[in-house]
Amino acid sequence: MTDSQSGTAGGISEGSSRRTDTVFHASIDLDYVIHRGGARELAGLIRFAGATQPADEVELLTRATLLKAKGLEAFPPCGNHDAKGWCRGHPTETDDKDLKD
Numbered sequence: 001m002t003d004s005q006s007g008t009a010g011g012i013s014e015g016s017s018r019r020t021d022t023v024f025h026a027s028i029d030l031d032y033v034i035h036r037g038g039a040r041e042l043a044g045l046i047r048f049a050g051a052t053q054p055a056d057e058v059e060l061l062t063r064a065t066l067l068k069a070k071g072l073e074a075f076p077p078c079g080n081h082d083a084k085g086w087c088r089g090h091p092t093e094t095d096d097k098d099l100k101d
C-alpha cells in the first residue's frame with residue numbers, strides 16, 4: 001500500500017525580514033461523528049468549552065446533529081470560521097531573526 005502524501009511547502013519570500021504565514025485550526029468532521037462511528041471513538045476525549053467533563057457518545061452525537069441541521073460540516077474550532085464551520089485561518093507575522101535563534 002503506497003501512501004502518497006502531497007505536502008505543500010509554504011512560499012517563503014527571500015529578501016524580506018518579515019513574512020506572514022497563515023495557521024489553520026483542525027476541525028472534526030460532523031459526518032464522521034454522526035455516520036462513521038466518530039461519536040463512539042471520540043467519547044471521553046473531547047471536552048467542550050465550559051464543560052467540566054469530556055463529552056460522551058450521546059453528547060457528541062447530539063451536538064454534531066444540531067450543528068449539521070444548521071448547515072455546518074464541522075465543529076467550529078475557533079471564532080474565525082466560515083458558514084460550514086471550517087477555520088478561515090489566522091495570519092501570523094514571523095520575524096526571520098526569531099527563526100535563527
Ligand SMILES: [Zn+2]
Nearest residue numbers: 025078080087
Ligand atoms: Zn481558527
